[in-house]
Amino acid sequence: MALVTVRFYALLRLRLSTDPLHVEATDVMEVIEHLEQKFGHQFRQEFGANEKMRESCLFLLNGLNLRNLKQTRLKEGDILHVFLPTAGG
Amino acid sequence: MIDRYSRQIIFPGIGEEGQRKLGDGCVVIIGCGALGTIIATSLVRAGVGKVRIIDRDFIEYHNLQRQVLFDEDDILNGLPKAIAAERHLKRVNSSVEIEGIVADVNYTNIERFVRGADIILDGLDNFETRLLINDVSLKHKIPWVYGGAISSFGMTMTIIPGETPCFRCFSPASTGRGTVLTCDTAGVISPIPFIIGSLQTAEAIKILVGAGELNRQLICIDVWTGSFDRLETAPRHDCPACQGTYEFLDGRFGVRATSLCGQNSVQVLNPKIERLSFKELEAHLKMVGKVTYNEFMLHFDVDGREMVIFPDGRAIVKNTTDESLARGLYAKYIGT
Numbered sequence: 343m344a345l346v347t348v349r350f351y352a353l354l355r356l357r358l359s360t361d362p363l364h365v366e367a368t369d370v371m372e373v374i375e376h377l378e379q380k381f382g383h384q385f386r387q388e389f390g391a392n393e394k395m396r397e398s399c400l401f402l403l404n405g406l407n408l409r410n411l412k413q414t415r416l417k418e419g420d421i422l423h424v425f426l427p428t429a430g431g
Numbered sequence: 432m433i434d435r436y437s438r439q440i441i442f443p444g445i446g447e448e449g450q451r452k453l454g455d456g457c458v459v460i461i462g463c464g465a466l467g468t469i470i471a472t473s474l475v476r477a478g479v480g481k482v483r484i485i486d487r488d489f490i491e492y493h494n495l496q497r498q499v500l501f502d503e504d505d506i507l508n509g510l511p512k513a514i515a516a517e518r519h520l521k522r523v524n525s526s527v528e529i530e531g532i533v534a535d536v537n538y539t540n541i542e543r544f545v546r547g548a549d550i551i552l553d554g555l556d557n558f559e560t561r562l563l564i565n566d567v568s569l570k571h572k573i574p575w576v577y578g579g580a581i582s583s584f585g586m587t588m589t590i591i592p593g594e595t596p597c598f599r600c601f602s603p604a605s606t607g608r609g610t611v612l613t614c615d616t617a618g619v620i621s622p623i624p625f626i627i628g629s630l631q632t633a634e635a636i637k638i639l640v641g642a643g644e645l646n647r648q649l650i651c652i653d654v655w656t657g658s659f660d661r662l663e664t665a666p667r668h669d670c671p672a673c674q675g676t677y678e679f680l681d682g683r684f685g686v687r688a689t690s691l692c693g694q695n696s697v698q699v700l701n702p703k704i705e706r707l708s709f710k711e712l713e714a715h716l717k718m719v720g721k722v723t724y725n726e727f728m729l730h731f732d733v734d735g736r737e738m739v740i741f742p743d744g745r746a747i748v749k750n751t752t753d754e755s756l757a758r759g760l761y762a763k764y765i766g767t
Contacts, residue, residue: 351651351660352584353617361658400603402649405663407601423662429766430581430614431466431556431624 343368346420348377354426370403370414373422400425435524436478449640450478456639457481459548461536461564463512464488465619466578467554468500469628474552474635475520481528482520485544486512486554487535487755491734497621535755536560538682541567550638551575552631556613558602559685559767562672565590565598566680569672574638576631582617583655585627588646588664589634595647600667615763616715622654686767688754697748697757701767704744712740716764736760 348363355361358381367373401408402423408414416422439445445453456479460467463486471484489511490501498512505515517531536544537560545551545567553576555561561577568575569592577598578587590597630650637643649662671678678684687700709724716722720733729740737749738760746765748757761767 349660352586352653353582355653355656356582356584400601402601402662402664404665406665407667429555429557429579429762430617430619431462431464431554431579 344416344418344420346373346416346418346422348373349421349423351423351425354424367416369416370401370408370422373416439477444642445636445640449642452640453478453636454480456549457483457547458550458552458635458639459483459485459545460552460554461485461544461560462554462556463498463500463516464494464554464556465497465499465614465621465624466580466628466631467512467552468498468516469625470552470554470632470635471516471520472500472523473629473632475524475527475529477632477636478524479527479635479639481530481547483530483532483544483548484513484516485532485534485536486516487533487759488512490515497619497624499625535758536563538563538680538685541680542571545571545573548573550635552635553577553579554628557762557767559679559762561598562602563679563685566672566677568592569597569675570677570680576634578627578631580624580627581614581619583620583623584651584653585623586649586651587627587630587634588649589638591645591647596664596666597670597672599672600670601649601664613763613766615719616766618718620654623652626652626654686758686761688758688761690752690754691747695750695752697751697754699746699748699757699761701744701761701765703767707740707742707744709740709742712765719764731764733764738764740765 343366345364345366348365350358350361365373365376367376403414404421436450440447440450458474458479460471463484471482475482490505492506494501500516500519511533513531513533517529520529541563551564551568551573553561553564564575568590572592574591576589579585634646637645649664651660651662666673684702689698691698709729712729713722713724716731720731723730731738731740739747746761748760751757
């Protein structure tokens with residue numbers, strides 16, 4: 343288990359009313375499960391189902407875009423940035 | 432001439448040589464909403480030699496709150512944004528060659544529009560065209576500056592082909608969930624596009640002058656919470672665009688609009704969407720129009736337009752044969 347920091351941006355930060363969040367987890371999927379437990383319905387409503395969330399959300403782990411969350415192991419001090427797509431201009 | 436630019440010539444980062452480089456420069460601004468109007472007016476005032484502005488939309492009253500180049504007369508005259516921008520800016524600086532183009536930028540025409548550009552500025556309201564800009568930028572090695580603003584939040588990053596991660600490196604795998612939020616569904620306050628557009632403008636000036644420190648990180652700003660973050664992004668090893676595969680420019684992805692013969696309607700297809708949640712879509716759309724739905728389709732009435740949306744992301748825009756208009760409405764309210 344590693345203690346990692348989760349940062350939220352844009353409307354996600356506004357809706358979840360929290361940033362940053364510190365989570366102990368082994369991999370990114372565990373972080374997501376933790377967020378589902380913590381925010382429950384609100385989190386699922388924002389993200390939809392897990393599979394869709396992985397496709398349509400932007401996750402940057404220490405700046406690197408994640409596309410395969412299950413295999414992404416975490417280490418102490420990692421920072422996970424989470425965005426919802428915003429298209430305005 | 433010198434007097435007009437005297438204050439920025441005094442600035443050591445530009446000087447007389449920098450001013451000459453600005454005068455020799457050519458920028459292309461794709462999208463002329465809040466970001467685009469800030470960028471366009473700033474670059475024309477700065478004396479950039481050629482400014483090409485491309486936009487598919489008309490001006491509406493709800494634009495005036497943040498789109499600084501337009502006024503009520505433009506609406507009364509029914510002007511497209513690109514034309515109104517060109518007219519206003521020619522009165523600001525007659526020495527700049529300003530070209531307003533009313534067009535729906537897509538994979539068939541973008542290479543023509545960016546020909547000769549030293550830099551491309553993003554004033555768009557959708558992801559799809561940004562991914563198209565990204566492809567054309569990488570293919571022709573033209574830097575571009577991404578900018579996005581919604582609600583009180585905005586992001587920007589400068590993409591230099593071959594040097595920085597590209598937009599696709601740090602974009603989501605798909606934006607096809609059907610609930611991509613836009614200014615038309617989530618709202619926006621004017622300070623955020625003003626700030627993001629100004630940062631984009633500064634990047635354009637630095638690139639044209641060839642001086643200053645470019646923003647190679649993803650800047651994230653929220654003017655409501657007062658947060659300013661800079662995120663280091665990294666290239667993605669399996670990014671198709673960085674590998675020279677330009678899927679959006681090749682027309683493999685992207686929204687397609689087709690006028691339905693004899694029906695006075697346009698069908699819009701978005702191959703990226705597999706399944707829409709009408710419940711989620713209703714939550715966003717009911718803020719701006721009338722929404723009703725059943726398990727088969729969702730009806731949405733807004734600004735005198737009627738859209739019928741299906742679970743697979745397909746939409747029919749009624750009472751028009753204008754494919755560009757239909758794509759625009761789709762981008763605004765469903766998101767691409």
